Amino acid sequence: MRFDVITLFPEQFRILSREGVVARALSRGIAELRLWNPRDFAPGPHRRVDDRPYGGGPGMVMLFEPLAAAIAAARAASPKSQVAYLSPQGTRLDQDAINDIAAKPGWILLAGRYEGIDERLLERCIDQEWSIGDYVLSGGELPAMVVMDAAIRLLPGALGHERSAYEDSHMSGLLDCPHFSRPEEIDGLRVPKVLLSGDHGAIARWRRQQALGRTWLKRPDLLAKMTLDQATTLDQATTLDQEAR
Numbered sequence: 001m002r003f004d005v006i007t008l009f010p011e012q013f014r015i016l017s018r019e020g021v022v023a024r025a026l027s028r029g030i031a032e033l034r035l036w037n038p039r040d041f042a043p044g045p046h047r048r049v050d051d052r053p054y055g056g057g058p059g060m061v062m063l064f065e066p067l068a069a070a071i072a073a074a075r076a077a078s079p080k081s082q083v084a085y086l087s088p089q090g091t092r093l094d095q096d097a098i099n100d101i102a103a104k105p106g107w108i109l110l111a112g113r114y115e116g117i118d119e120r121l122l123e124r125c126i127d128q129e130w131s132i133g134d135y136v137l138s139g140g141e142l143p144a145m146v147v148m149d150a151a152i153r154l155l156p157g158a159l160g161h162e163r164s165a166y167e168d169s170h171m172s173g174l175l176d177c178p179h180f181s182r183p184e185e186i187d188g189l190r191v192p193k194v195l196l197s198g199d200h201g202a203i204a205r206w207r208r209q210q211a212l213g214r215t216w217l218k219r220p221d222l223l224a225k226m227t228l229d230q231a232t233t234l235d236q237a238t239t240l241d242q243e244a245r
Ligand SMILES: CN1CCN(C(=O)c2nonc2N)CC1
Pocket: 086, 087, 088, 111, 112, 113, 114, 115, 116, 117, 130, 131, 132, 133, 134, 135, 136, 137, 138, 139, 140, 143
């Protein structure tokens, strides 16, 4: 899977290639990342990438021409990729959306800055607009990294234990179950006995019950979204899990 990111701050993306799941996926060729700086596509000696907004008002707007040229160059390099702009006005991303994103061959992510981009880019050059949440950040770089992290970890081979991605929160439509590790007791707080029993069926049932209970208490909206067939799939997965262990 390939990501092309259009950003005025390519250095920010160094963190992705340093350590962790994404860095490992990049080093193994499971995912690719190429960065495009609009300033390299800005004409004239000053290579302007922003200017004042028509109609007045605070801040600056990113200019159409350099971004359109950078998008065209990225499209030429990644012809199978669609273009997505990260912004608070975009479609709010959830795990289902990330699953769909991860199923595509690649994405060109436009990370905006300042007050935003010239609106005509959305009409002429951008295929999708995504938001990572209803709050305003200082730029689109962190949202782009959030999308890359969430999608790349789903790719085959990206995580050590293939099933981990499936068992994570939200993958099954539920919140995650509680996790415990050594020691068995901390300040009178003991690890649930079932987790020490070695009975994998009982452990799987306990974990599913905990996930359902937590979701009911913390995010009942997720349960409302969950269809009966998903719940059945969850049961089947758990049964398969039991048989496999
Ligand atoms: C121009 N720039 C404004 C700030 N921004 C966001 O707040 C954002 N992006 O994706 N989800 C979000 N929330 C990115 C774009």
